[in-house]
Amino acid sequence: MRIPRIFTGQVLQAESHFDLEPAPSQHLARALRMQEGAPIILFDGRGGQYAATISNVGKKHVSVLTGTHQDADVESPLAIHVGISISRGERMDWVVQKATELGVDQISPLITERTEVKLKPDRAEKKLHHWQQIATSACEQCGRNRLPVIHPLTSLSNWLDDSHAELKLVLHHRAENLPTEANPPQSIDLLIGPEGGLSADEIQLAERASFRSLRLGNRVLRTETAPVAALSILQARWGDMAP
CATH class of the missing domain: 3.40.1280.10 (SPOUT methyltransferase, trefoil knot domain)
Structure with missing residues (x-):
C-alpha cells in the first residue's frame, strides 16, 4: 500500500509530536481509515519531507510523530x-x-x-x-x-x-x-x-x-x-x- 503524503501548514521538525489540522485529519481518519501506528509522509512546503507515524486517531484530530528530515526534491529547474x-x-x-x-x-x-x-x-x-x-x-x-x-x-x-x-x-x-x-x-x-x-x-x-x-x-x-x-x-x- 502506498504511504499517504500529507501537507501541513505547520512548520515541521524532526522528532515532533503534534495534531494535524482538521482537513488532513479527516482525510486520514475517515477517507483513508488510517489507524494508530500507520506510516505517513509529511511536508510543509519549505522543501523536503518527513517520515511520520500516526500516534493517535481522535474524533477531531489525528496526532502524528515525525521522524528524520528527508531531503527529497522533484522540482523542475525551469x-x-x-x-x-x-x-x-x-x-x-x-x-x-x-x-x-x-x-x-x-x-x-x-x-x-x-x-x-x-x-x-x-x-x-x-x-x-x-x-x-x-x-x-x-x-x-x-x-x-x-x-x-x-x-x-x-x-x-x-x-x-x-x-x-x-x-x-x-x-x-x-x-x-x-x-x-x-x-x-x-x-x-x-x-x-x-x-x-x-x-x-x-x-x-x-x-x-x-x-x-x-x-x-x-x-x-x-x-x-x-x-x-x-x-x-x-x-x-x-x-x-x-x-
Whole structure:
C-alpha cells in the first residue's frame, strides 16, 4: 500500500509530536481509515519531507510523530509562471491540478476581454482558496514538496506589467513554433487565453511587453488542453521531463 503524503501548514521538525489540522485529519481518519501506528509522509512546503507515524486517531484530530528530515526534491529547474484566463465549470480546476503536476512555479488567473466568468470579490477569494487546495492535493499526489503560488485574480494588463521572466510566450494559433534558444532559459512566463482566444489587441499588448507568439501545431486546442501540451513541451525542452 502506498504511504499517504500529507501537507501541513505547520512548520515541521524532526522528532515532533503534534495534531494535524482538521482537513488532513479527516482525510486520514475517515477517507483513508488510517489507524494508530500507520506510516505517513509529511511536508510543509519549505522543501523536503518527513517520515511520520500516526500516534493517535481522535474524533477531531489525528496526532502524528515525525521522524528524520528527508531531503527529497522533484522540482523542475525551469521556473514557469502560467497566466491563464479563467474559464467556466471545472476547466480551471483541471488547469491548476495538471499544471501543478507538470511542475509550474506560479499560476495567475486572469480577466481578459473574452473571459466569460464574472467573479465578485468574495467569490474570487473563495475560488482562490479552492484552487490552492487543488494545488496542495496535486502536490501530495505527485511527490512535490513545494506548493506553486496561486496568485489572486488580476487583469491581463497588470499581469503583463509584472512579467519579468527570461522568456515570455503567448499561445496564438497564428504564430510560429517554439523558438530555439542558444542559452536555455531558467524562467518562462506563459500566457494562455480563454475559449475564444485572446483578442488581436491583447496579442499586440503582449507582444509589446516582449512576449513572443507561439503555436502548438496546426490544431486549435481548448483552453484546458493548451497548458498541458505547452507545459509538457517546455519541460521536455528545457526542464526535467525526458523528450
